[in-house]
Amino acid sequence: MNNRTLFVLSIAAATSLVFGMAAFAGGNADKPLVWWNRQPSNSSTGELDMAALTWNDKTYYVGFDASQGAELQGQMIADYINENIDTIDRNGDGIIGYVLAIGDIGHNDSIARNLGVRKALGTGVEAGGEIDPSPAETNVDGSASVVQDGEIGGLTVRELASHEMKNASGATWDAATAGSIIGTWAASFGDQIDVVISNNDGMGMAMFHAWSQAEEVPTFGYDANSDAVAAIAEGYAGTISQRADVQAYLTLRVLRNAIDGVDPDTGIGIADEAGNVLSDTDYYYDEASRSYYALNLAVTSDNYEDFLDSTVVYAPVANQLSEEAAPVKNIWLDIYNASDNFLSSTYQPLLEKYDDLLNLNVAYIGGDGQTESNITNRLDNPDQYDAYAVNMVKTDNAASYTALLQ
Ligand code: BGC
Ligand code: CA
Numbered sequence: 001m002n003n004r005t006l007f008v009l010s011i012a013a014a015t016s017l018v019f020g021m022a023a024f025a026g027g028n029a030d031k032p033l034v035w036w037n038r039q040p041s042n043s044s045t046g047e048l049d050m051a052a053l054t055w056n057d058k059t060y061y062v063g064f065d066a067s068q069g070a071e072l073q074g075q076m077i078a079d080y081i082n083e084n085i086d087t088i089d090r091n092g093d094g095i096i097g098y099v100l101a102i103g104d105i106g107h108n109d110s111i112a113r114n115l116g117v118r119k120a121l122g123t124g125v126e127a128g129g130e131i132d133p134s135p136a137e138t139n140v141d142g143s144a145s146v147v148q149d150g151e152i153g154g155l156t157v158r159e160l161a162s163h164e165m166k167n168a169s170g171a172t173w174d175a176a177t178a179g180s181i182i183g184t185w186a187a188s189f190g191d192q193i194d195v196v197i198s199n200n201d202g203m204g205m206a207m208f209h210a211w212s213q214a215e216e217v218p219t220f221g222y223d224a225n226s227d228a229v230a231a232i233a234e235g236y237a238g239t240i241s242q243r244a245d246v247q248a249y250l251t252l253r254v255l256r257n258a259i260d261g262v263d264p265d266t267g268i269g270i271a272d273e274a275g276n277v278l279s280d281t282d283y284y285y286d287e288a289s290r291s292y293y294a295l296n297l298a299v300t301s302d303n304y305e306d307f308l309d310s311t312v313v314y315a316p317v318a319n320q321l322s323e324e325a326a327p328v329k330n331i332w333l334d335i336y337n338a339s340d341n342f343l344s345s346t347y348q349p350l351l352e353k354y355d356d357l358l359n360l361n362v363a364y365i366g367g368d369g370q371t372e373s374n375i376t377n378r379l380d381n382p383d384q385y386d387a388y389a390v391n392m393v394k395t396d397n398a399a400s401y402t403a404l405l406q
Contacts, residue, residue: 028405032058032258032387036251037343038336039063039291040398043106052398053290055405058258058387061291062250064242065284066109069222069296070116073240076298077197077220078120078152080237085153090194090217096155097192099185100162101207102135103199104172107395113199113222114162121157122150136162140189160192161185165203171369173199175341179206186211193217201228201239202341208236223342224299224307232304241307243294244342245314246282248350250292252331253317255387256358259329267317268292274319282314311349313357320357331355331362332382333389334375338366343391367393372400379404 039061040052053061081088081096088096100117103110114133118124124131125148136144138161150157165177178198186193196212196219198204204221205228212219213235221228224241232238250268257266269285271277283294299307333351335343348364355362363385367375372393382388382405390401 028382029402030056030058031385031405032255033402033405034059034251034254034387034389035061035398036247036389036391037063037347038392038395039108040392041108041395043394043396046108046111048289049396049398050289052402055398055402059290060254061289062247062254062294063109063291064247064294064296066112067116069240069242070112070114071120072116072296072298073113073220073222074116074118074120076238076240076300077117077195080218080220080300081121081152081157081195084218085155088194089155091191093192094155095149095192096152096157096194097140097160097189098157098195098197099160099182099193100136101178101181101196101198101203102162102164103203104166105133105135105164107172110173110199117197118147118159121152121159123147123157123159135164140192160189169370171337173202173340175202175206178203179210182207182211186215190215196220198222200342201225204228204239205231205236205341223346224297224310225342225346226308226310227345229299229304229307229310232299232301238298238300241297241299241310243282243296243314244310244346244350245312246278246294246317247292248347249278249314249317249354250283250294251333251389252351252354252358252360252362254292255331255389256321256326256329256360259386260326272321273325274321276317276319276321278314278317282316310346311353313350313353317354318357321359323359326359328359328361329386330384331360331387331389332365332379332385333362334365334367334378334391336367336375336391336393337369340369362389367391369393372397376400376404 040049111133115131132146134146136147147159165174166172167174167177198221201221201223208219218237221239224239228239266272267276365378
């Protein structure tokens with residue numbers, strides 16, 4: 001190689017280095033982005049926010065199949081009522097009365113669960129082809145317009161009351177609110193409550209401890225948090241696993257794949273070098289909405305012993321990646337509310353285990369559950385990260401995040 005060739009080559013190398021750096025700096029808009037747990041959508045209509053879901057070609061949503069899970073929850077409750085039809089009506093008034101704790105009226109998961117319960121118990125009222133998910137508030141006399149009386153085994157089923165459990169500062173899915181409202185409901189119509197239903201275990205367990213455990217009133221939740229599963233041995237009637245062990249893996253895995261520029265199905269539908277792979281009973285992918293949905297499982301007294309620790313990684317995807325194949329990368333990840341029961345006791349511990357297995361160095365940012373800015377203020381140096389994982393306070397607010405990734 002002569003000097004001239006060397007010179008040309010080194011100019012070429014320097015040029016590509018400069019161009020490469022230019023493409024990288026300010027390239028945050030092109031970096032992998034995953035929305036997780038809260039799907040970008042209109043909080044009044046539920047319509048998906050496609051601009052956010054297709055922000056770039058490395059954008060995904062990871063959640064779970066909300067309708068399939070809600071249907072399972074409704075079915076689990078209806079089955080319980082059928083199996084206990086002779087004893088369920090505690091005051092013998094011919095009415096199976098239930099109360100329902102609602103998480104967040106603008107959250108697709110919460111809406112789906114109201115529909116699932118009302119559909120299975122026959123208490124839903126259709127409006128425009130869809131069951132109305134609105135809170136009935138107090139309906140002891142059966143006069144509310146958003147619900148109607150259903151019928152199971154010759155008994156009337158009535159939603160005695162339902163309410164969105166939001167606290168004074170605006171945090172939703174609020175367990176403390178549920179724990180205090182069950183007291184108010186019990187004080188005025190406690191002997192009429194035969195079943196307690198909740199959109200999640202955080203609120204369900206608060207009501208169980210405050211009232212229904214002592215009264216031996218069956219209580220149903222959702223999430224399969226460890227404390228709720230353990231409570232099945234003490235009378236908690238059942239919950240649904242939304243497969244946080246699958247979701248937490250997918251949330252980090254889609255980023256890992258996109259950063260590495262490998263087949264997006266690596267370690268998901270097809271085994272990676274370490275043997276990690278999921279099966280189609282664990283999840284499905286919908287290309288149109290760029291969304292991965294985990295499939296739920298019911299957890300009752302029949303099978304709860306298999307679910308006692310909700311923070312155990314899922315064995316088929318628990319193999320360590322090598323640092324040669326997957327060098328360490330930096331991820332920014334926020335949790336909309338650092339004190340959300342499910343996210344802090346089940347989901348985050350799983351993320352923290354998978355981040356090691358996938359060689360990802362994750363900065364965990366815990367929000368206050370009330371304002372988006374509390375979180376976005378802490379995405380002040382996006383250049384520092386290779387990818388982002390966002391859990392919004394409000395599902396309408398995707399643009400507050402993408403605006404920072406320019
Ligand atoms: C969970 C809730 C949780 C919420 C947070 C839902 O999927 O079931 O427990 O509070 O996600 O967004
Ligand atoms: Ca009754």
